Amino acid sequence: MKKQMAPMNRDWIATARTLSEALPYLQRYDDAIVVIKLGGHAMGNDEAMDAFARDVVLMRQVGVNPVVVHGGGPMINEMLGKLGVKSEFVNGKRVTDQATVDVVEMVLSGQVNKRIVQAINRQGGRAVGLSGKDANLIMCEQTDPALGLVGTPSKIDPNVLNALFEDDTIPVIAPLGAGENGETFNINGDTAAGAIAGALHADRLLLLTDVDGVRNAEGDVVTELTAAQIEEMTKAGVIAGGMIPKTQTALDAIEAGVRAVVILDGRLPNCCLLELFTDHGAGSLIRKQPKGA
Numbered sequence: 150m151k152k153q154m155a156p157m158n159r160d161w162i163a164t165a166r167t168l169s170e171a172l173p174y175l176q177r178y179d180d181a182i183v184v185i186k187l188g189g190h191a192m193g194n195d196e197a198m199d200a201f202a203r204d205v206v207l208m209r210q211v212g213v214n215p216v217v218v219h220g221g222g223p224m225i226n227e228m229l230g231k232l233g234v235k236s237e238f239v240n241g242k243r244v245t246d247q248a249t250v251d252v253v254e255m256v257l258s259g260q261v262n263k264r265i266v267q268a269i270n271r272q273g274g275r276a277v278g279l280s281g282k283d284a285n286l287i288m289c290e291q292t293d294p295a296l297g298l299v300g301t302p303s304k305i306d307p308n309v310l311n312a313l314f315e316d317d318t319i320p321v322i323a324p325l326g327a328g329e330n331g332e333t334f335n336i337n338g339d340t341a342a343g344a345i346a347g348a349l350h351a352d353r354l355l356l357l358t359d360v361d362g363v364r365n366a367e368g369d370v371v372t373e374l375t376a377a378q379i380e381e382m383t384k385a386g387v388i389a390g391g392m393i394p395k396t397q398t399a400l401d402a403i404e405a406g407v408r409a410v411v412i413l414d415g416r417l418p419n420c421c422l423l424e425l426f427t428d429h430g431a432g433s434l435i436r437k438q439p440k441g442a
């Protein structure tokens with residue numbers, strides 16, 4: 150039985166000096182599913198990666214089922230540059246031909262995925278890396294012929310994830326998907342995370358990025374955003390660039406049954422724990438509004 154996540158009544162991160170001191174304050178969040186999208190810009194040095202991995206392991210220890218979906222745009226750019234392959238983005242998506250997708254798969258599934266898996270395992274967790282191609286996790290359709298091998302998830306089979314949860318294992322997913330005709334599709338990391346969270350009816354989707362939340366025209370972070378506000382701010386150009394697919398992913402995920410989505414700064418130490426286990430949370434929260442709100 151899935152339990153509802155309740156906020157903690159005390160800010161144990163601020164008050165507890167050690168983990169053992171903090172543990173009695175933690176409720177058990179049995180079977181809550183939290184999908185965390187770690188963007189390439191939010192991935193820091195080895196120390197920051199270890200801190201992220203510790204957060205993920207601690208989540209598992211208190212009974213949450215974390216699922217990590219990662220990006221790696223800057224790492225793909227670096228490798229494409231080294232190989233002399235030119236690349237361009239249209240509406241936040243990389244135009245992807247066969248040579249590009251080969252590099253994307255090598256970098257995401259090989260390099261970035263294994264770095265995260267190893268970091269979690271070094272912190273005492275049990276992580277397994279996979280991409281959307283494994284066990285037909287993400288089947289894709291072509292998003293737009295003009296973008297080439299960019300995919301939109303058309304069918305998610307979460308069985309492999311449920312088996313991993315049962316086995317106390319943390320899935321780490323690279324955003325690539327399989328096509329009906331054997332193609333490998335490149336999926337935007339936010340889109341892949343939203344689709345996985347939707348299929349799992351996750352309790353939370355955390356989109357970790359390089360800003361502390363969605364900012365309004367005055368530059369202040371909006372702590373809770375409605376669909377109407379997102380629409381208005383996007384029309385006004387206040388939500389722009391990479392924040393457009395993120396807020397759109399959030400709205401789609403809520404529609405698909407995710408309880409809440411939070412856009413927050415992944416570079417902040419303990420950002421996931423601050424968001425999940427403190428009263429004040431972090432970043433910008435988007436959740437289903439009651440009818441008529």
Ligand SMILES: Nc1ncnc2c1ncn2[C@@H]1O[C@H](COP(=O)(O)OP(=O)(O)O)[C@@H](O)[C@H]1O
Nearest residue numbers: 188190358359360362363364387388389391392
């Ligand atoms: N209203 C807004 N609030 C916050 N950031 C915004 C806003 N509009 C545009 N942005 C931009 O969106 C960026 C995050 O998107 P992106 O660079 O694609 O993130 P990531 O690489 O983490 O997926 C921010 O760094 C910021 O420059």
Ligand SMILES: CC(=O)N[C@@H](CCC(=O)OP(=O)(O)O)C(=O)O
Nearest residue numbers: 189220221222242243336337338
């Ligand atoms: C289709 C598309 O654009 N795919 C992305 C996949 C990686 C990604 O999303 O990385 P970040 O989360 O770090 O931006 C790309 O090729 O860069």
